Amino acid sequence: MEQKHQYFIQYMIKNGISTVENATTFCEYVSKGEIKNMTHLKTLILEINREISQQFYKIVLGNCEVTNNHLVLWLNTKNDKISQLQNIYSALELEYFHSIMQEILNSEEHRITFIVCINITSTLTDFFSRDKGQKVLNKWLKTGYFVRKSAHIYLGPRMILEFTSYLKTHYPDAVCNLCSDIVFVGKQCASCQKTFHSYCINKYLSNQNKCPCCQTIWIGTDEDGEDDAEDSVNQSHMVTDDDSPNSPVMRSQTRNSEKNRNHRRSTEEDVSNMEGRSMRKRNK
Numbered sequence: 001m002e003q004k005h006q007y008f009i010q011y012m013i014k015n016g017i018s019t020v021e022n023a024t025t026f027c028e029y030v031s032k033g034e035i036k037n038m039t040h041l042k043t044l045i046l047e048i049n050r051e052i053s054q055q056f057y058k059i060v061l062g063n064c065e066v067t068n069n070h071l072v073l074w075l076n077t078k079n080d081k082i083s084q085l086q087n088i089y090s091a092l093e094l095e096y097f098h099s100i101m102q103e104i105l106n107s108e109e110h111r112i113t114f115i116v117c118i119n120i121t122s123t124l125t126d127f128f129s130r131d132k133g134q135k136v137l138n139k140w141l142k143t144g145y146f147v148r149k150s151a152h153i154y155l156g157p158r159m160i161l162e163f164t165s166y167l168k169t170h171y172p173d174a175v176c177n178l179c180s181d182i183v184f185v186g187k188q189c190a191s192c193q194k195t196f197h198s199y200c201i202n203k204y205l206s207n208q209n210k211c212p213c214c215q216t217i218w219i220g221t222d223e224d225g226e227d228d229a230e231d232s233v234n235q236s237h238m239v240t241d242d243d244s245p246n247s248p249v250m251r252s253q254t255r256n257s258e259k260n261r262n263h264r265r266s267t268e269e270d271v272s273n274m275e276g277r278s279m280r281k282r283n284k
C-alpha cells in the first residue's frame with residue numbers, strides 16, 4: 001500500500017464516517033492532487049478494501065436519506081455486532097442503545113424527538129443520568145448509529161448497515177422498491193403505497209413521471225414530514241452500498257428537484273396521505 005492508502009485508512013479509522021466531499025478533499029491533499037473526484041476515490045477505496053478485507057474491515061460508500069449526504073463509512077465486517085459493541089460500551093449503555101433503536105422502530109414515522117430519546121434514560125433497569133445519556137448519544141450520532149435532524153433522532157447509516165439482516169427480517173416491508181436496501185424514511189406512492197428512498201425515486205423520476213411499481217402518475221408522500229433544514233455532516237442516514245452509480249453532482253441535482261417537488265405539493269395531499277405509511281402497507 002502506498003502512503004495515500006495508509007493516510008486514508010487512518011482518516012477513516014479516526015472519523016468512522018465522512019461525507020464523500022470531505023473524504024475527497026482529504027485524499028486530494030494527501031495524494032498531492034492525484035485523487036480529485038469520485039472515480040478516483042472509488043478506485044482508492046477498492047484498492048484499500050482488497051488489502052484490509054482479511055482483517056474484517058471495509059470502507060463503503062452510501063447515502064444518507066435524512067440529510068441526503070453521500071457518505072464514506074469505515075465498517076467492521078465481522079458478523080457479531082452485539083459482541084463488538086459490548087467491547088466498547090457498558091451493559092447499561094447498550095441497554096440505552098437498544099431502547100432508542102426499538103423506540104424508533106416502533107414509532108410510526110421511524111423517528112423520535114431528542115427529548116424522548118433523553119427521557120429513555122429514566123426507563124432503564126439501573127440508574128443512568130440524562131447527562132450520561134446525552135454524552136453517549138452524541139457518540140452514536142458522531143459514529144453514524146443514529147442521525148439527528150432538527151428535533152428528531154432517526155436510525156443512522158451505520159445502524160442500518162450493521163443491522164441489515166436483523167432489520168430485513170423484522171421489518172420486511174421496510175425495503176426500497178427500487179434498490180432493495182432498507183428504507184425507513186422515504187417517499188411513498190400515493191396509489192400503491194410502495195416505498196422508495198428519496199434519492200432512488202428522484203433519480204427514477206428525472207426521466208419520467210410514473211411510479212415504477214404501479215405505473216400511475218407519481219404523487220408521492222413524504223415519510224419524513226420535516227423541512228429540509230440540515231444538521232451537521234455526521235448526522236446522516238445511509239442506505240446503499242459501494243456500487244452506487246450516482247455521483248455527488250447528480251445527488252445534489254436530485255436533491256434540488258426534490259425540494260421543488262416538495263414546494264409544489266399541496267398540504268392537502270400531505271394530510272390525506274398521512275395515513276398510509278410504509279410500515280402499514282395494506283397490500284404489496
Ligand SMILES: [Zn+2]
Pocket residue numbers: 176177178179180181183196197200
Ligand atoms: Zn432505494
Ligand SMILES: [Zn+2]
Pocket residue numbers: 189190191192193194211212213214215216
Ligand atoms: Zn405506485
